[in-house]
Amino acid sequence: MPDTPSYGNSPQSATESPHQLKPPKVIVADGRADFRTLMVRLIRGWDYEVLECADGIAASELLAARTSPCIALIDWLLPDCDGLCLCRKVQDDGKPLVYAIIVTSRTARSDLLENLDAGANAFLKMPFDTLELRTHLAVGTRLIAYQQRLEERNEEMRRFASNMEELASARADQLVHAERMVTIGTLTAGITHEINNAMGVISTNAQLLAHLWPRAQTWLSRHAADDPQAGMLANEMPPAIESIRKGVVRVTNIVKGLREFSRASSDQPRICSVNEVVEETLGLAMGATKRLTRVDLQLDARNPKAAAVQQQLVQVVLNLVVNACHAMEGQPESVLVLRTGIEGSHVMLRVEDTGPGIPDADLGKIWDAFFTTKECGKGTGLGLAISRELVQRMGGSIFATNRDEGGACFVISLPQANGEPGT
Numbered sequence: 577m578p579d580t581p582s583y584g585n586s587p588q589s590a591t592e593s594p595h596q597l598k599p600p601k602v603i604v605a606d607g608r609a610d611f612r613t614l615m616v617r618l619i620r621g622w623d624y625e626v627l628e629c630a631d632g633i634a635a636s637e638l639l640a641a642r643t644s645p646c647i648a649l650i651d652w653l654l655p656d657c658d659g660l661c662l663c664r665k666v667q668d669d670g671k672p673l674v675y676a677i678i679v680t681s682r683t684a685r686s687d688l689l690e691n692l693d694a695g696a697n698a699f700l701k702m703p704f705d706t707l708e709l710r711t712h713l714a715v716g717t718r719l720i721a722y723q724q725r726l727e728e729r730n731e732e733m734r735r736f737a738s739n740m741e742e743l744a745s746a747r748a749d750q751l752v753h754a755e756r757m758v759t760i761g762t763l764t765a766g767i768t769h770e771i772n773n774a775m776g777v778i779s780t781n782a783q784l785l786a787h788l789w790p791r792a793q794t795w796l797s798r799h800a801a802d803d804p805q806a807g808m809l810a811n812e813m814p815p816a817i818e819s820i821r822k823g824v825v826r827v828t829n830i831v832k833g834l835r836e837f838s839r840a841s842s843d844q845p846r847i848c849s850v851n852e853v854v855e856e857t858l859g860l861a862m863g864a865t866k867r868l869t870r871v872d873l874q875l876d877a878r879n880p881k882a883a884a885v886q887q888q889l890v891q892v893v894l895n896l897v898v899n900a901c902h903a904m905e906g907q908p909e910s911v912l913v914l915r916t917g918i919e920g921s922h923v924m925l926r927v928e929d930t931g932p933g934i935p936d937a938d939l940g941k942i943w944d945a946f947f948t949t950k951e952c953g954k955g956t957g958l959g960l961a962i963s964r965e966l967v968q969r970m971g972g973s974i975f976a977t978n979r980d981e982g983g984a985c986f987v988i989s990l991p992q993a994n995g996e997p998g999t
């Protein structure tokens with residue numbers, strides 16, 4: 577038996593104003609044209625966008641095409657597919673939520689329970705009251721808004737989880753890298769010891785050879801006339817001995833660098849003047865800087881101080897200065913800028929040059945042990961890796977950038993210390 581509409585009085589206010597939320601679409605599915613027209617007009621008057629249909633098949637199509645949550649006012653006795661049938665269809669279709677309000681005059685408990693079980697959310701009892709209808713729409717709007725917020729949070733959580741996964745994978749890579757570095761450190765300690773022993777033997781014999789050579793050379797020169805081999809030996813041995821000497825120095829330096837890199841420092845940091853570190857470094861780097869156009873020294877008159885192992889800091893700055901000199905080699909204009917200063921609670925030491933700068937692709941790699949772009953024999957690629965290790969042990973940081981005007985800029989930042997140098 578058809579439900580009889582009762583339109584009652586227009587409500588002045590609903591329990592909750594749906595206008596505070598963006599109203600969802602409302603589908604009015606009812607076979608009674610007059611009643612449907614009235615409902616549609618009423619609901620549009622409350623600023624909802626309304627779609628209407630007269631039978632269950634049209635209602636199914638409208639609901640199947642939805643891309644966002646909506647409210648559906650469905651006549652229990654809708655022709656072709658009634659309210660119960662429609663609720664069942666949308667309940668598990670995996671699409672956005674439908675807040676289903678069944679319009680009915682039935683009150684039997686079993687009927688209502690069956691509808692609820694099929695997916696109905698509310699009932700509009702006929703003859704209906706407009707305030708009740710408006711309140712049902714407000715509740716549906718609120719529920720849909722909650723669900724949308726929940727979806728957004730879920731999306732955020734999904735993004736967060738995916739970021740966390742990426743972070744965890746990056747951290748795992750770093751750990752593997754750190755572990756590898758520890759292994760390299762342990763291996764290095766053993767290998768360098770062995771190399772040092774062997775180098776000791778080579779070095780001693782090379783020195784003996786160099787010491788005895790003048791006598792051997794005199795003897796060979798005397799026999800050069802009789803034996804051409806003797807003359808050849810006399811000419812070729814001195815450069816060979818010199819190259820053995822250079823090789824020994826070079827291997828010794830590499831071994832020293834490797835040991836420094838793998839060693840856990842036992843040296844105690846003391847307060848040192850960063851200006852003094854720069855001056856000491858320049859004294860040591862004279863051989864490298866003498867070919868530059870200019871060295872621009874900008875030392876902070878406040879004499880910034882940091883707690884550091886001075887020799888290690890000198891070693892770091894020396895590597896930066898030598899790198900800068902290498903980078904500017906062959907340029908007509910080559911300027912090295914060494915600058916100290918205080919920024920907040922930190923002491924800054926900048927080494928800048930007017931060289932070609934560091935290619936963007938290399939900016940992340942230059943800190944890797946054994947990364948070098950220098951020709952074989954000129955660089956081991958350990959300088960910056962050791963420098964970073966040392967600066968970090970001092971509680972500071974070091975980074976590289978390229979200057980806008982060209983050239984590289986290396987910045988060392990150390991916590992500022994107060995007190996007398998050496999203490």
Ligand SMILES: Nc1ncnc2c1ncn2[C@@H]1O[C@H](COP(=O)(O)OP(=O)(O)OP(=O)(O)O)[C@@H](O)[C@H]1O
Nearest residue numbers: 899900903933942948949955956957958959960984
């Ligand atoms: N001032 C700079 N300008 C341009 N490139 C630089 C500069 N400083 C460092 N680099 C780049 O960083 C690389 C690594 O420097 P690092 O000091 O670690 O090793 P190296 O100088 O090559 O060898 P080592 O210092 O062990 O003798 C260099 O080979 C070079 O490519």
Ligand SMILES: [Mg+2]
Nearest residue numbers: 895899959960
């Ligand atoms: Mg270097």
